[in-house]
Amino acid sequence: MSLLIKNIFPILGAQYVGNDPEAIIDTVSIDSRSLQNGAHTLFFALAGPNNDAHFFVKDLIANGVCNFVVSHIPEGCADQANFLVVEDTLHALQQFAAYYRSLFNFPVIGLTGSNGKTIVKEWLNFLLSPDFNVIRSPKSYNSQVGVPLSVIAINEKHNLGLFEAGISTIAEMEKLEKIIRPSIGILTNIGSSHDEGFVNLEEKIKEKLLLFKHTPVLIYQKNDLVDKYVAPGTKAFTWSFVDETVDVFVFKKEVANQGSKLYYKYKGNSQEFTIPFQDQASLENAISCLMAMLYFEYDTATIQSRMALLFPVEMRLKVKNGINNCTLIDDSYSSDFQSLKIALDFLESQKQYQKKTVILSDIFQSGLSNEELYSKVSKLIVSNNINRVIGIGKTISAFKEQFTNCITFEDTAQFISSFESLDFANETILIKGARSFQFEEIVYLLEEKTHETVLEINLNAISYNLNFFKSKLKPNVKLMVMVKAFGYGSGGLEIAKLLEHHKIDYLGVAFADEGISLKNGGIQLPIMVLNPENTSFSAIIQHQLEPEIYSLKGLHAFLKIAKQKNLKHFPIHIKLDTGMHRLGFEENVIDELIAALKGEEAVEVRSILSHMATSDDLKHYDFAVSQIELFDKVSSKIMKELAITPIRHILNTSGISNFPDFQFDMVRLGIGLYGVSNDAAEQKYLENVGTLKSVISQIRTVPVGQSVGYGRRFVAQRPTTVATIPIGYADGVSRAWGNGVGFVTIKDKKASILGSICMDMMMVDVTEIDCTEGDAVVVFGESPTVSEIAHKLHTIPYEILTSISQRVKRVFYR
Ligand SMILES: *Cc1c(COP(=O)(O)O)cnc(C)c1O
Numbered sequence: 001m002s003l004l005i006k007n008i009f010p011i012l013g014a015q016y017v018g019n020d021p022e023a024i025i026d027t028v029s030i031d032s033r034s035l036q037n038g039a040h041t042l043f044f045a046l047a048g049p050n051n052d053a054h055f056f057v058k059d060l061i062a063n064g065v066c067n068f069v070v071s072h073i074p075e076g077c078a079d080q081a082n083f084l085v086v087e088d089t090l091h092a093l094q095q096f097a098a099y100y101r102s103l104f105n106f107p108v109i110g111l112t113g114s115n116g117k118t119i120v121k122e123w124l125n126f127l128l129s130p131d132f133n134v135i136r137s138p139k140s141y142n143s144q145v146g147v148p149l150s151v152i153a154i155n156e157k158h159n160l161g162l163f164e165a166g167i168s169t170i171a172e173m174e175k176l177e178k179i180i181r182p183s184i185g186i187l188t189n190i191g192s193s194h195d196e197g198f199v200n201l202e203e204k205i206k207e208k209l210l211l212f213k214h215t216p217v218l219i220y221q222k223n224d225l226v227d228k229y230v231a232p233g234t235k236a237f238t239w240s241f242v243d244e245t246v247d248v249f250v251f252k253k254e255v256a257n258q259g260s261k262l263y264y265k266y267k268g269n270s271q272e273f274t275i276p277f278q279d280q281a282s283l284e285n286a287i288s289c290l291m292a293m294l295y296f297e298y299d300t301a302t303i304q305s306r307m308a309l310l311f312p313v314e315m316r317l318k319v320k321n322g323i324n325n326c327t328l329i330d331d332s333y334s335s336d337f338q339s340l341k342i343a344l345d346f347l348e349s350q351k352q353y354q355k356k357t358v359i360l361s362d363i364f365q366s367g368l369s370n371e372e373l374y375s376k377v378s379k380l381i382v383s384n385n386i387n388r389v390i391g392i393g394k395t396i397s398a399f400k401e402q403f404t405n406c407i408t409f410e411d412t413a414q415f416i417s418s419f420e421s422l423d424f425a426n427e428t429i430l431i432k433g434a435r436s437f438q439f440e441e442i443v444y445l446l447e448e449k450t451h452e453t454v455l456e457i458n459l460n461a462i463s464y465n466l467n468f469f470k471s472k473l474k475p476n477v478k479l480m481v482m483v484k485a486f487g488y489g490s491g492g493l494e495i496a497k498l499l500e501h502h503k504i505d506y507l508g509v510a511f512a513d514e515g516i517s518l519k520n521g522g523i524q525l526p527i528m529v530l531n532p533e534n535t536s537f538s539a540i541i542q543h544q545l546e547p548e549i550y551s552l553k554g555l556h557a558f559l560k561i562a563k564q565k566n567l568k569h570f571p572i573h574i575k576l577d578t579g580m581h582r583l584g585f586e587e588n589v590i591d592e593l594i595a596a597l598k599g600e601e602a603v604e605v606r607s608i609l610s611h612m613a614t615s616d617d618l619k620h621y622d623f624a625v626s627q628i629e630l631f632d633k634v635s636s637k638i639m640k641e642l643a644i645t646p647i648r649h650i651l652n653t654s655g656i657s658n659f660p661d662f663q664f665d666m667v668r669l670g671i672g673l674y675g676v677s678n679d680a681a682e683q684k685y686l687e688n689v690g691t692l693k694s695v696i697s698q699i700r701t702v703p704v705g706q707s708v709g710y711g712r713r714f715v716a717q718r719p720t721t722v723a724t725i726p727i728g729y730a731d732g733v734s735r736a737w738g739n740g741v742g743f744v745t746i747k748d749k750k751a752s753i754l755g756s757i758c759m760d761m762m763m764v765d766v767t768e769i770d771c772t773e774g775d776a777v778v779v780f781g782e783s784p785t786v787s788e789i790a791h792k793l794h795t796i797p798y799e800i801l802t803s804i805s806q807r808v809k810r811v812f813y814r
Helices: 005-012 053-062 089-102 117-128 146-152 173-180 201-212 224-229 280-295 300-307 337-350 370-383 394-398 412-417 440-446 459-470 484-488 492-501 512-520 534-542 552-564 587-597 618-642 653-658 786-792 797-803
Strands: 015-017 027-029 041-044 067-070 082-085 108-112 134-136 160-164 184-187 217-221 235-240 248-256 259-266 269-275 318-321 327-331 356-361 388-392 406-409 428-432 454-458 478-482 506-509 527-529 546-549 570-576 603-610 647-649 666-669 690-695 698-702 720-725 743-746 749-754 762-765 776-780 809-813
Touching: 005 015, 005 082, 005 089, 041 053, 041 089, 053 067, 067 089, 089 146, 089 173, 108 117, 108 173, 108 201, 117 134, 117 160, 117 280, 117 300, 146 160, 146 173, 173 201, 184 201, 184 280, 201 224, 217 280, 235 280, 248 280, 259 280, 269 280, 269 300, 280 300, 327 337, 327 440, 337 356, 337 370, 337 428, 337 492, 370 394, 388 394, 388 412, 394 406, 406 412, 412 440, 428 440, 454 459, 459 478, 459 492, 459 666, 478 647, 484 492, 484 797, 492 506, 492 512, 506 512, 512 527, 512 534, 534 546, 534 552, 546 552, 552 587, 552 603, 570 618, 587 618, 603 618, 647 666, 653 666, 720 749, 720 776, 743 762, 786 797
Parallel strands: 027 041, 041 067, 067 082, 108 160, 108 184, 134 160, 184 217, 217 235, 235 248, 327 428, 356 388, 356 428, 388 406, 454 809, 478 506, 478 666, 506 527, 527 546, 546 570, 570 603, 603 647
Antiparallel strands: 015 082, 248 259, 259 269, 318 327, 318 809, 454 690, 690 776, 698 720, 720 762, 743 749, 743 776, 749 762
């Protein structure tokens, strides 16, 4: 892309305020954290309900970004950059993308549907890319923001586009239609009427088909409802398992070794092909791909040979623990320029070490000449401050000179034989390669070897839950997030990093050592320590942590050290006991507290807080209100007598939900972030964050009368198929969950726990489940949920979450 600012503002109908209308734009960004932002970036300051990028404009200018699309010019920024002022920056981004799309005129396949669109897109990319320079949406970038960004990545060399569109409510598709303008449409599986935000199936189909309003050809599985809403100017190209009148009639499917064989009739001829999958969804997705290949007039032999090589699509970037304290970002299934950019941004957001390494294969289908491509890749690597590049493949080896501190290998096998000499340690490593390079072998080598039980943490779900609670806050109310107990068992540092990116105001931990490890991990947010022991005060000061002070004894001890160290205005937090009777100053010592703080320069009361005993249970509503009233009264008195205006806060997660009028200046979010609500109605709006997973180690059949496990507490009443899972009470699964009380989920089915849970293992009943050794087992997550387990075990979700042992590896993904 190369556009002049002066040519862009008429397109957006923007008011131009700036001094360099001749500025050249070569990329577009919405991510203020991306290291790829530069002088030729056009930054669209999007404003959501919770995050407003206008807030970052000043920092971006300081980092050399000169061109912005904004809805208002942030304070202190006028005259410092080019501003295109519009009413709605998201709308402007969409307009810009639609304009940019109109500059190109090659076939574009638009995909929508309820299921399968990302898979069909990735498969089509694989099937068609030997013959086309394909530009496609990266991962599942299919939203109101993702689609424009995908389209803006088109360049002059591309000659086929694959873009997916996802919508959740009505009126969204029309906007995406203008941006994608498909010349060929594919409607994938449409799902049931219950999912997504539509009243019924008909409305959903009608809305989805708006993507194809001006599309000459539409591929879909024959269906009367779809027929009814296909635009009059669109030619249907249909397939079916049952209706012989369609263009492609799939008349037989049979199980072939490790896969399926499909027989179809097209233009009077019967043909067949095989795919390495057996499930119904994969069959339908493969047929969608077949239709596109037939439309492009591929011959049967090519279809057969390529279809046989279809692969499972990995849709997310995974963060894993590596050997020697490394952190791995596993993106070992694709290599194209666009997804490299995304992976590098992700690397930056996840890096735990200053040192960053990228292991990169040859890049395919860029549409550019190799010279141009690798010079662009090199620029990208430089702008992301990558310390070393390990290139694998003949082409990247030939362009080794483009990179500094680069070592290359002809192929993966050569890399593996030199592995020991590469000394991977204390660094974050992005592993990014095309499928054919089999980088999964590299990931395997670099991955820390532990047993197969992991707690998977969905970082997107955390962001989602955070935004859910943020949206409940009144303007200017600050947010503290509690990451005590290792982030409620989910992983402290990783979650703190994510929260820092989301610009929350404070972190809260229980003990000083938790805060110290966050600070050592590079966290810069202020951190309040709830339970500072007097012995830790020195360490607290040294690491710039902020103690909660809850007694006169503690205050005097802290003041003593603060004075020894000549501190001035060191931030402290005053905790009031208003009825919880755990920690805090009671009302009767407040005068003494005030006296001790009056005129004291060594410390500064940054906040005053209290904690509620019953915010989750409206049965105690009156008591809760009495706590809040006492808090207001006592804190007001302190503020008045000391003439200070600290941050006041009392609400935890349930408080945010149940006492919205008492947010004061800040709230303290805890369990809600991790996807658990104490309120069943609210639970529906939260996303599950943690999934405790394991695998089946062994399967056997136990005859009638035989027993399973210690103490023979389960005796088979029927021949029982028993699977052994390598997770036990030492991993944090309560023994009370055994003996038929609890269950795990295997292949979406419940398998009840047989007999007693052992220290490192448990046995479950899989008699009714078609499974094999090595299959995945969910111990908690979507089902059973943590709340469900807590309820049956007469405890609370907090205890279930925080009981998971540290020996269980945490794996983060988004
Ligand atoms: C743990 C804790 C919170 C958060 O509580 P949730 O119920 O998890 O939201 C808030 N404040 C204090 C003082 C806490 O100890």
